[in-house]
Amino acid sequence: MTSGASAAEPRVVTERQFLDELASVTRERVATQFLYLMAQEGAVVGVQWEQPGVDHLRRYRVRDACPHCVVLAAVVTLAPVLPLDGLRAGRARPQYETVLRAGRLPHLAFARPAGPPGASWLGDCHAVDGDPHSDADCPRHAVPAPTGDPLALRPGSLPRAVRELYPNDGAATADLARRLRIAQDWRADAQAVASGIREAAATWAFLRNSCVLGVPVPGANGLVLTLPPGRPPDDRPLGELHEATVRALPSGGGPVPYQELACLLPEPASTTQRMPTYAGAVDLTAAAPVRTLRLPTPRRPLSTTGRGVLLLYEARHAMGRHVASAQVRDSAYWDSEAALNVFEFTLLERVAGRHYQEAVAAYLQALRREGDLLTRPHKVLDRRRRKALSLAFGGLDDEELHLWASVAYRNAILELLGDLKAFATHLRLQAG
Template sequence: MEQISRRRFLDEMVAVTRERDATTHLYVMLREGGGIGVQWEQPGVDHLREFRVLDPDGPACPHCVIIEAVVELAPVLPLDMLRTARSRVQYETVLHTGMLPAPAFARQSVSREVTWLGDCHGAPGNPHTDADCAEHAAIGPSLVTDPLDVDPGAPLPLALREMTGATDVRERLRLACDWRDTAAEVARRSRYAETTWGFLRSSAVLGVPAAGVPGVVYALAPDAPADDRPFADRYAATVRALSGQTSLTYADRVCLVPDPVPGGERMPSFAGAVDVATGQPVRTLRLPSGGRPLSRLGRGVLLLFEARHTMLIRQVGQPRDWESEAALHLFEFGMLEELGGPAYTTAVATYLDALRREGDLLARPQKVLDRRQRKALAQIFGDIDDQELHLWGSVAYRNAIMLMLGSQAAFAEHLRRQAA
């Protein structure tokens, strides 16, 4: 591992990136122990270098160095201002999960004038060292213990007792744990899911909705300080704290909000809310029990999809970002390719062939797969009904559309047009 000063490291990053102008992918990877691996990928050639960055008084904070390196690389790749700013948010989001962040960039055009795509991956390992600055040393999993490790026998806070009973809370906790377990099962089989699973594992607490007060939840966290104010007092204090603020940031935690009453919904969904336990805006993942539950594997994939979506939403009222939505679908496609293997990729290839023959979107995509292909696709998930099979067929169809369009940017534009 090459020992190098901060200034020389940044200069080397820029110089090598300019020199290797056929690079299609660039990764800046935090190593356990504070090293930094940088990999430039060109067709058929990977160039990896390992660094340890030193300041005059000792090892530099590797997190600060990586974030600074992205800023220096922005005009070289190039990255636009949105991606450059978002890279720090994504880096620290991964750091919150307790994983090793790795900013990742991909060329989306042969033209040097077109901005590169940006993301941040996570790898297992301890991201912290003695060299961390005070700001980054303080960033870690929200809880050392399991955020869903709530004692079902402990007395509930008064506000929560006024909202519901202990039996309801226990049932919601059971459902939240069951849903989260499905995501863990997917993460054990898919490298794409590791970072998002880390976010769920470290940040997801139980949320109980306030009946009759839309958009309000009570986050039941195991480390919450004792506070026995009634619901009305908590709610009034929350309204006072948030009124008049024009820019609100969501809390680091996310609430899993199960609905124990069977209904028509089968898929999880994101929603913003206000947490009366902390007086903060909070991101929630609504988890239906469903009269006809989806397969466990399917539930895990869908929960990870929505959790990935949630990770990227930090501001209340954040405008819709179509390229982020396209990247979200690519994340789902990657998981399904790993989980489903040939059964999934064959379905995608069949849709792609049909799209090329048609020269346009398909009028009846549900008729493309034959009986054998539908059976193979269904067997990825086990014993599923026709509605769930149609869901995964539509995902494979979207994957084929992305391949036909040829780039994430073109796919993002397709999603925008479809929504309009």
């Protein structure tokens, strides 16, 4: 059931009036289980409080501020009211603006946790079809949907520092062409998985619009050169870029924000490593930290569906990292890890369907029977279920089959616990 307020025309208010009303209504509606802050077409901001049996929607047009700035200011206002911890409040902006740059309507979603009162609410950002831009947008947010491909390169205009990594320009062009094909293949697999899955839209937008090609600097672990398209070639030598980066970064090693873009680091050399990995690095091109996604070229490739799921998982991981600093493994960190697992479970439920769900059900039944974690989880799936799970991915070797079976086992543990907070505690304990 939806209240009559949902059909009303947007109320015209000031930013101060909007934020004050948002805080007061949220405090009054103590039974709210889900709260949405939604950019809507025509510079309208929608707020929906969902309670058992009733959804209360109000729509606003803020006359003195950019609607997107207003939504992000609303997150700050809600942080002490819901409450939201610093991790979830902090990642709202990059997630929101990633969806915005994709030319879609960002809908921030917050959910009451099942834990004790006062625990931080959970948060996410959905991408909804529609035009998010209007004349009310500020210069930062008046960004049209991208038309170019961030992986588009013109080999004839390579920066000098990149050319210095190779014996000659021909070797540079050939190697970068190989790297580009690897990145495009991985990204195509992620697109195939994300297609039609609402929960993956923002992550795919990040991969498609914010990830450029990068190359590692040999012999210098953690240093890369990014290649954003359309940028004039930089004529500075590698040594000069390195010196400029040392001067730009704080000497004390304090936290420094990552760039908005991230980079894909394809690895042309054949390796036993099969899965993509996320890591932080320093980009000498911009003299700033950058998030990287390493894309291996294994001797035994994973299934295309498996590659897509794993790249989306790691891209989601990268989206949640905003500052280059040592990760503190506090409760917020483990809550984030739990949410990342749920994202992976959602992808697998959609792409592997009932065969994945049957595997989860088999593990759940075994967990209930044993009353504890399984001593031999690899014995749970019989031949029929293993074959069915393999066919859901188009055929798997034993190693990859074990990978997805272990994910199904984790999914079953979440279902047994029935609570994301308890699942976060489980992950922390398992990590030792």
